[in-house]
Amino acid sequence: MIQSMTGFGKHVIQLPTKKITIEIKSLNSKSLDLNARIPAAYRDKELELRKTIASSLVRGKIDFGLYIEITGDETSSKVNEGVVRQYMKQLNNIVDADQLALLEMAVRFPDALKTDREDIDEAEYKTIKEVLQTALKEINTFRSEEGSMLEKDFADRVGTLQNLLEQVESMDLERQATIRERLEKAVADIKANLDSNRFEQELIYYLEKYDITEEKVRLNNHLDYFMTTLNSKDSNGKKLGFITQEIGREINTIGSKANYAPLQQLVVQMKDELEKVKEQMLNVL
Template identity: 45%
Template sequence: MLQSMTGYGKAFGTFFNKKITVEMRALNSKGTDVYLKLPGTYKSYELPIRKMIGKALERGKVECLITEESIDGNAKVSINQELASAYYQQMKTLAVKVGEEPSDFVTAIMRMPDVLQTKESEVSEEEWQEVEKLIQEALKNITQFRQEEGKSLVADFTTSIGEIERLLQEVPKFEEVRIDVIRERMRKGLEKLQEKVDENRFEQELIYYIEKMDVSEEKTRLQHHLDYFRTTMENDGAMGKKLGFIGQEIGREINTLGSKAYHADLQKIVVEMKDNLEKIKEQVLNTL
């Protein structure tokens, strides 16, 4: 079944005294683009996380956010007292030098670089396994979301393909009419020239134009491409690119029909076919 490239998935759990949340969003993209935002504690696992996401989602622009927060309220933060003291002494000396009254420098010092430090504890194998489970759960949720969106894509594709097929079935009723139009146009042209008409030659010329106007092959190929599009929709996996190629072939046959139309009503049919094909092309861009 088809899947959309758009999706959202989330999972969270606890490990000892921390809550871990994994959140993913996916949008359409030609390739696989994974953007990760991780706590410092999990930076060493960036490569395996990327591989997990790429393997599960195949294609799309994916944003993955992993956060951790303390449950007991004890944040793992420390003050670099040596650095803070050095800042304090220098600020105090500067204040005396410029003639300023010494004031409360602590607030300013706490904002200085590297004064506040986060204690990054080493991630145990057990903790990584829990994080891995949450990533897999988020991937499962985002895949389910994509599958639900895929159902809507299938419905839209089915409607547009069905409409092109319906219009294709309207083509034969205009084929005989346009031949009569060409025959009448040729006769009137000869009458204006006041030339004697050689009926055998006239019929030969008419057959030549009829052969040039014949759209039997185009109709057959177009129907084949429509059937192939339907069959491909039923396959599993990433079918978006393949559907795009089939859509291009559908477009070629519709364009050829238009170039051989020579009839106003047949041209209208071709325009409506193109309109439905544009809808297909737009949806294909969001298909996995």
């Protein structure tokens, strides 16, 4: 079953003095591109968190955010009293203002607040890892649901391609007869005396040149292989992408050999369907 690279997962948990929120968003990308926003206190754990995310999501442009909001009396920031008093003293020499106004100006300057770096609370970090796992389950569920819709779309479009290929096969005999008739008419128009055996040999040569039997067989095989891969257990967008390229090659070759307007119209329809498959394939994990 295929998965989309597009997804969203979010989980929130409330602790006695903190609210922990984890958000994960993903879009399509050729490889894993992980952008992480993590509080400074947890920078030492960033590599571990990245590995956890990478092992679960594998590929895509990932935005990961860890947000910790203080909801109790706990705070890691304190007023730097000495610095603030110095600012107020210097400001008093510049402007004539009361103490409250000086204080309002002073606390806006650099270093007015100091933040003490706290050691990581292992119990809190354990909770963060649990919240992360829940968010990853949510985004993978989202990806699977999106993948189900993509899978149905691919199956419908490949079915359309197979129907068009059947039309190509039924039209091929008529096409060959038309090409033969066209060549015979061209020879008759020039009113030349030609050796009938030599003409027949040349005719066979041209008919073989325009023969699309191998392309039809290969295209049918590629379409079957695409469906087999689509229905496999693992999501493999890159492999499906390679098969799509091979399907495109066979369709292009049939178009270049067609030399018959009705068949070329079918080829245009096949190309249109395949282009839609390619566009959606960019989203497959």
